[in-house]
Amino acid sequence: MTLTSRSRALSSIALLGAAALGLASCAFASESSDSASSSDDASLPTLTAGTLTIATGEPAYEPWVVDDDPSNGEGFEAAVAYAVAEQLGFDDSDVEWVRSTFDSAIAPGQKDWDLNIQQFSVTEEREQAVDFSSPYYTTSQAVVTSDSSAAAGATTIDELSSYDIGVMSGTTSYTVAAAELGDDALSVFNSNDDVVLAFQSGQIDAFVVDLPTAFYLSSAEIDGGTIVGQFADTSGGDDLAFVLPKDSELTDPVTAAVDALREDGTLDELEQTWLSDAVDVPVLG
Numbered sequence: 001m002t003l004t005s006r007s008r009a010l011s012s013i014a015l016l017g018a019a020a021l022g023l024a025s026c027a028f029a030s031e032s033s034d035s036a037s038s039s040d041d042a043s044l045p046t047l048t049a050g051t052l053t054i055a056t057g058e059p060a061y062e063p064w065v066v067d068d069d070p071s072n073g074e075g076f077e078a079a080v081a082y083a084v085a086e087q088l089g090f091d092d093s094d095v096e097w098v099r100s101t102f103d104s105a106i107a108p109g110q111k112d113w114d115l116n117i118q119q120f121s122v123t124e125e126r127e128q129a130v131d132f133s134s135p136y137y138t139t140s141q142a143v144v145t146s147d148s149s150a151a152a153g154a155t156t157i158d159e160l161s162s163y164d165i166g167v168m169s170g171t172t173s174y175t176v177a178a179a180e181l182g183d184d185a186l187s188v189f190n191s192n193d194d195v196v197l198a199f200q201s202g203q204i205d206a207f208v209v210d211l212p213t214a215f216y217l218s219s220a221e222i223d224g225g226t227i228v229g230q231f232a233d234t235s236g237g238d239d240l241a242f243v244l245p246k247d248s249e250l251t252d253p254v255t256a257a258v259d260a261l262r263e264d265g266t267l268d269e270l271e272q273t274w275l276s277d278a279v280d281v282p283v284l285g
Contacts, residue, residue: 043089044088044089044253045249045250046114047113047114048096050094051090051094051095052085052088052094052095052096052114052115053098053112053115054070054081054085054098054113054114054115054116054117055098055105055111055112055113055115055116055117055118056070056078056097056099056100056116057099057101058099058100058101060077060078061215062075063075063215063274063275063278063279064077064078065077065078066078070097071095071097074274076137076270076271076273076274076275077117077118077119079270079274080117080136080137080267081095081117083261083266083267083270084115084242084257084258084261087256087257087260087261088253088254098112100112100113100118102118102120105118105243106126106129106130106243108129108130108246110245114244114250115242115243115254116243117242119212119240120132120241120242120243121139121238121240121241122135122238122239122240129246130243130244130245130246131244131245131247131251132241132242132251133241133242133244133251133254133255134255134259134262135239135240135241135258136240136241136242136258136267137239137267137271137275138234138237138239138240139210139211139212139234139238139240140210140230140231140232140234140283141172141176141177141208141211141230141237142208142209142210142214142227142228142231142281143160143165143207143214143227143228143229143230144199144206144207144209144214144225144226145199145205145207145225145228146199146222146224146226147225147226148224149205149206150163150205151163151165151205151206152226154206154228154229155229156284156285157180157181157284160181160185160206161181161182161185162185163205163206164185164203164206165181165187165204165206165208166186166187166188166189166198166203166208167186167187167188167189167195167208168188168189168190168191168192168194168195168209169188169189169190172210172235172236172238173208173209173210174186174188175236176208176231176233177208177231179233180231180233180284187203187204192209192213195207195209196221196222199222200222206228210237210238211227211275214227214230215227227279227281228284229281229282229283229284230276230281230282230283230284231283231284232284232285242258
């Protein structure tokens with residue numbers, strides 16, 4: 001081999017080596033980029049990196065969860081959970097659902113989930129054992145009757161005020177009902193059990209309870225139960241929020257996510273969709 005040929009060969013080898021190094025550098029950069037992306041996805045301190053584990057009740061009832069299947073995203077709380085997950089940077093496929101009892105969720109101790117949603121109202125006593133996010137819903141008050149009652153046909157507050165409406169004393173339900181219907185329309189009882197018994201015995205035409213209780217009573221306790229509508233005034237209602245383990249590092253991010261959804265109107269839209277339109281419980285005017 002001549003000196004010129006040898007020089008050319010060495011030059012070719014050097015160029016090939018440089019290209020190989022360049023490809024290796026690109027591959028390393030790509031791996032680093034992928035690693036950084038994964039790290040971003042898993043930046044929140046969840047139980048499983050890159051996965052948000054959300055618990056709900058078993059069974060989970062409508063209209064909070066449709067068909068007892070939160071993974072379908074249908075029902076008010078299922079939809080809220082996925083909206084919060086998206087705010088936190090998780091895709092729907094990154095959400096894993098598990099089940100828990102209501103009492104175990106608000107008891108002290110370790111949890112096998114990152115957050116829990118099943119109509120938990122915020123109380124000072126519960127805050128001693130668990131964390132709460134900011135509220136995603138404040139309960140309204142609703143009017144319950146049966147489909148055989150004349151009150152079932154009422155569509156306005158004025159129409160309802162002509163019927164005998166039962167309510168429990170000393171409650172938010174009483175405060176709102178008195179303000180909306182007037183004291184003269186109300187029969188006041190010592191407990192909601194007494195209210196239901198009065199309705200079942202024909203003493204009253206309808207009664208007022210908070211909306212979550214109205215869903216339960218109208219479907220499980222009242223024959224032919226139906227919800228006439230709900231009042232627009234939610235002052236004094238219970239705040240429902242996500243439960244998180246005590247001192248969870250996720251409490252602040254979840255709270256920020258809920259606040260963002262409230263500010264951009266998403267929570268109002270989901271409430272209208274799942275707690276009014278889907279269940280035909282209009283806001284009374």
